[in-house]
Amino acid sequence: MTMDYFLFLCGFLLPVVVAVEETLMDTKWATTELAWTAHPETGWEEVSGYDDAMNPIRTYQVCNVRELNQNNWLRSDYVPRKDVLRVYVEMKFTVRDCNSIPNIPGSCKETFNLFYYESDGDTATASSPFWMENPYVKVDTIAPDEIFSMLESGRVNTKIRSFGPLSRSGFYLAFQDLGACMSLISVRTPTGAEATSLVIAPGTCVPSALELSVPLKLYCNGDGEWMVPVGSCTCAAGFEPAMKDTQCQACSPGTFKSKQGEGFCAPCPPNSLTGAGAASVCSCRAGFYRADNDPPDSACTTVPSPPRSVISSVNETSVLLEWSEPRDAGGREDLLYNVICKKCLSGRGVCSRCDDNVHMAPRRLGLTQTRVAVSNLQAHTQYSFEIQAVNGVSNKSPYAPQASAVNITTNQAAPSAVPTVHLMGATASTMSLSWLPPEHPNGIILDYEIKYHQRDQDQDQDQGEAISHTVTAQRSSARIEGLRPGTLYLVQVRARTVAGYGGYSGPADFSTNLQSDPEKSIQEQLPLIVGSATAGLVFIIAVVVIAIVCLRKQRSGSESEYTEKLQQYITPGMKVYIDPFTYEDPNEAVREFAKEIDISCVKIEEVIGAGNAHGGRTARHFQAIPLRNFTLSGEFGEVCRGRLKLPGRREIVVAIKTLKAGYTERQRRDFLSEASIMGQFDHPNIIRLEGVVTKSRPVMIVTEFMENGALDSFLRLNDGQFTVIQLVGMLRGIAAGMKYLSDMNYVHRDLAARNILVNSNLVCKVSDFGLSRFLEDDATDPTYTSSLGGKIPIRWTAPEAIAYRKFTSASDVWSYGIVMWEVMSYGERPYWDMSNQDVINAVEQDYRLPPPMDCPTALHQLMLDCWVKERNLRPKFSQIVNTLDKLIRNAASLKVITSTQSGASQPLLDRCVP
CATH class of the missing domain: 1.10.510.10 (Transferase(Phosphotransferase) domain 1)
Known part of the structure; x- marks a missing residue:
């Protein structure tokens, strides 16, 4: 579909624009003081000078580079626009190289900003409109092509910028200096002189057609000629081109078109239909579905049939399950299998889901292969396994996935390992031990075997294992006798059933006493026992008293004077986190928990990301750039690597989060709340807050730098x-x-x-x-x-x-x-x-x-x-x-x-x- 047909149909009715050049203002030929308005008075200064031909001229200069936070404005006299729509501003100026000025802070700049303000009359005063962007409209930031040093003559730069269309009777020009050393030599405002001046005429697509990629429009240049056609129109989804690409007609029933474009309607995919015209998608028939990531022009598919030929191979308390693919995969290729394990009570026909101890390899759900190994089952137990076949549309079906089931009964097996062994008491020659039975005994435990040997024999044996001794016990406790006084022993225990021994417990080290005097042992421990009992009693009394006090307060209905702004302590030395959002004034939380850093102490070196990224790949590099030239991006702003040099401390590398320009008060509060939170923490595994910058722009949060991100x-x-x-x-x-x-x-x-x-x-x-x-x-x-x-x-x-x-x-x-x-x-x-x-x-x-x-x-x-x-x-x-x-x-x-x-x-x- 060509753009020309649609431009014809757009119904353009465009005026003829004739380019006429007219100069509204030219300060070069001024012979008296211009007397433009400057704010503040210590900023721009009007001086007399001479041009290259030694003609007298009036210029404005400003050079307050040794003072921070400069914001100097200069506004021209009122300029009538004389019915012109667009104005060009020709500026001649010189700028001094910041590096050539000794002993200046990092705030020196080499650019200035151009603004304009429209008005129906000469109504501006020294304080109105306010000296700030909005009500003034920014045209551009002006940078020189050439700068000069102290030893060179001033190099004159010429820049032309335009603005419009203008709608009021006239305008003012304004120039903003943020810390440059420069001279504004002359300003001239011609109109209509550039043949490249373009006026936009928007177009409109025919019904059921949409603009493609960019808005549809034509441009009229300064000579009154139409040129630079931009954009085109194509039929919307559900419509196709007709009448030689001059109309868009709806798709007929049974056909559809899923996207905007030049294509034509097509028949509905398999297993789908549509009964109305202008369809962008065909609905699936009953029992057929599309997955969420299936395109609209794909066929509708259904759920697979159950897996076939399930085979089980039982080996003690493990089983290997294998099966064949279903006869019908539902028309899809993303076939997966789920294995559901149920343990059944013998003779009762009641089954419940297996616990997490049952292990399946490679996994229980989302299997791509037709086999799974199941282990950690209980011995002599009936199990039922369901193998489900699922695909990308199984979650669309209201029914459970189709499955094939197999029932198995595990064989006898040795018991599982005994848990950790505990020492109940020891003398010079004996040790009293106890332990818990195995988690899975897999039958009746006949007895326990206790294996032990001296720990120092591990180092004495040059070859083979240390010489061990074994004893047996009928219960889960035993007393070992005939031991050496003051000796360290390594002890392990295992259980035995008719199926054999289970695994040993983990090795435990226990020592006998140097002397055997039970009465003395009890006497030595008596003060500790009494002290522990006393401490426990005091604790219980304290808890009861606190509970009674709280209950009385609750019943009396008196409000607690507690506020989250108060520093609280659960136990001595345990500080409690305070939510900064409980403060009526969020700035109070910032002042209380975060240290204010002077912006002169911070130097940004490079941008490392946006959001909370830290230490990743470098997005952009800067060489110690001035903070006011910093460009922000991301949710709040950019994250940078920089350096912090506080008075009396060595310089350190830091991470700097910035708040982008144009923020609302809520965005500033939300941004600084993280500092209010982080400032309350002091731990080697919590990111450390160095401080915040809130009294300069941009607003910053400064933290320690983490090199690996x-x-x-x-x-x-x-x-x-x-x-x-x-x-x-x-x-x-x-x-x-x-x-x-x-x-x-x-x-x-x-x-x-x-x-x-x-x-x-x-x-x-x-x-x-x-x-x-x-x-x-x-x-x-x-x-x-x-x-x-x-x-x-x-x-x-x-x-x-x-x-x-x-x-x-x-x-x-x-x-x-x-x-x-x-x-x-x-x-x-x-x-x-x-x-x-x-x-x-x-x-x-x-x-x-x-x-x-x-x-x-x-x-x-x-x-x-x-x-x-x-x-x-x-x-x-x-x-x-x-x-x-x-x-x-x-x-x-x-x-x-x-x-x-x-x-x-x-x-x-x-x-x-x-």
């Missing part, structure tokens, strides 16, 4: 480069920071690897304390998905927080488990390419992320503990820190690797699992 991108760039101990060390630092925040009653709400920063020593620090407050306003980042009116990072958020907006330290623990998975998978995306809704459904159905490749079993178990559905059963951050410390001290525990490998190539679609 965000943790997720850092791990992806260094995939496989760290030892397990290094990774656990990173996790320990994050957990320590979160324990500190939890102790202060602060809930992060957005804990994720992208919000953890890493320095050059691989120390991880929690950051991004402003985003969680404003998730509702973020409509661009797909990480944050709507839930009950707000934006939530679904993949990292606990179920109760998604469903009920219940954010607590327990929900932060859930998020920490996801961070653990991100770290051990080197920055892989949680739940891979599953949609957010699929993630919600899978978690609700008790699906949990499998261990990443080469992930120690102990770490994955800690992840699973963080993902317990009942939030009160999740570990506290203090427990997580202690657990990681034990793993770091006992490196051998990190060598037990789970065989399952992570990864999923398709979304999980098990939405209808019973």
Whole structure:
């Protein structure tokens, strides 16, 4: 479809414009004082001079470069426009090189700004209109082509700028200086002299046609000729060109056109139909569907039939399941399988879902291959397995995926390993031990075997193992006699059934006493026992008294004088986080928690990103640029690397977040709230606030600089480069920071690897304390998905927080488990390419992320503990820190690797699992 036909149809009725040149003002020939208005009086100064031909001229000069925060304005006399629509301004000026002026601050500039103000009469005064952009209209920032130094003669620059169309009787010109050393030699305002002056005439597309890429328009030049046609029109979706591309007609019933463009309507794809004209999409027939990512011109498809020929191979408490593809894949190629495990009560026909201890390799949901290995089943137990076939439209069907089932009964098996052994008491020659039975006895336990040997024999044996002794016990406790006084022994226990011995417990070190005197031992421990009992009694009394006082206050209806502005203490030395939004004046919170930094102490070196990016690839480089030339972008502004030199302190590298120009008061409050939050924290694993700049522009938040940037991108760039101990060390630092925040009653709400920063020593620090407050306003980042009116990072958020907006330290623990998975998978995306809704459904159905490749079993178990559905059963951050410390001290525990490998190539679609 050509543009010419549509331009003809647009109905242009354009006036003829004739270019006539006329000079409205020329200061070059002024013989007396111009007497333009200057503000302030100490800024622009009118002086007399001579041009190149030694003709007298009037010029304006300004050079206050040794004073900060310059804002000098110069306004011309009123200029009648004489019915012209567009005015050109020819300016001749000189500018001095800032580097040639000694002993000046970093605020010197080499540019100035041109403005104009329209008026129907000469009404301007010394204070009206106000000296600021709006009411003045900015034309451009003027920069010289040549600058001069002190030893050179002034080099005259000539610049021409235009503005219009004008609508009032006349105008004023205004020149703004922000700290330059310059001279304005002459100003001339010709009109209509440029043949390239263009007037825009907009066009309109015919009915059912839309503009393509750019608005439809023609330009009239200064000579009155039409030129530069721009844009074109094409038929909208549901319409096709007709009448030799001069009209757009609707698609007939049974045909459709899904996009705007020059194409024609086409028949509906297979298994779809439309009964009306002008269709942009054909609806699927009953029982057929399109996936969310299927294009409108694709065929409608259906769900697959059940898998065929399911075969099971039982080996003690493990089973291998294999099956064949379904006869009908539903017309799609994205076929996946889900395996549902149910444990059945023998003889009752009642089955329930298997617990999380049952392990499936490679995974339970989203299988691409036709086999799965199931382990950790209970012995002598009936199980039922359903193998579902699903595809990209299974979640569209109101029915459960079609499945094939197989029933199996496991064989006898040896018991599982005995948990940790405990020392109940010891003398010089005996030790009393106890332990819990195996979690899975897999039958009746006949007895226990206790194996022990002296610890120092490990170093004495040159070859082979240390000489061990064994005893048996009928119950889960035993007394070992005949031991050496003051000797360290290594002890292990295992259980035996008719199927044989199970695994040994982990080795435990216990020592006998140097002397045996039970009476003396009790006497020595008596003060400790009495003291502990007394402390416990005092604690109970205190709790009761506090409860009674609180109850009386509640019943009396008196309001507590507590406010969140007050610094509170739960225990001596434990400060509580204060929400800055509880302050009537948000600036008060900033002043209380953040240190004000003078802008002269800050130097920006390079831009490193936008938003909360920190330390990533450089987006743009600057060489110690003046702050007032700084260009902002991103949600609040740019993030830069710079240097901070405070009086009496050495210069340090810092990260600088800036607030972009044109901000509202709410945006300023929201921007600085992160500093009000961050300023309350002081911990080696929390990003440190250096201070804020609020009394100059741009507004800034200055923090310590983290060389390696965000943790997720850092791990992806260094995939496989760290030892397990290094990774656990990173996790320990994050957990320590979160324990500190939890102790202060602060809930992060957005804990994720992208919000953890890493320095050059691989120390991880929690950051991004402003985003969680404003998730509702973020409509661009797909990480944050709507839930009950707000934006939530679904993949990292606990179920109760998604469903009920219940954010607590327990929900932060859930998020920490996801961070653990991100770290051990080197920055892989949680739940891979599953949609957010699929993630919600899978978690609700008790699906949990499998261990990443080469992930120690102990770490994955800690992840699973963080993902317990009942939030009160999740570990506290203090427990997580202690657990990681034990793993770091006992490196051998990190060598037990789970065989399952992570990864999923398709979304999980098990939405209808019973």
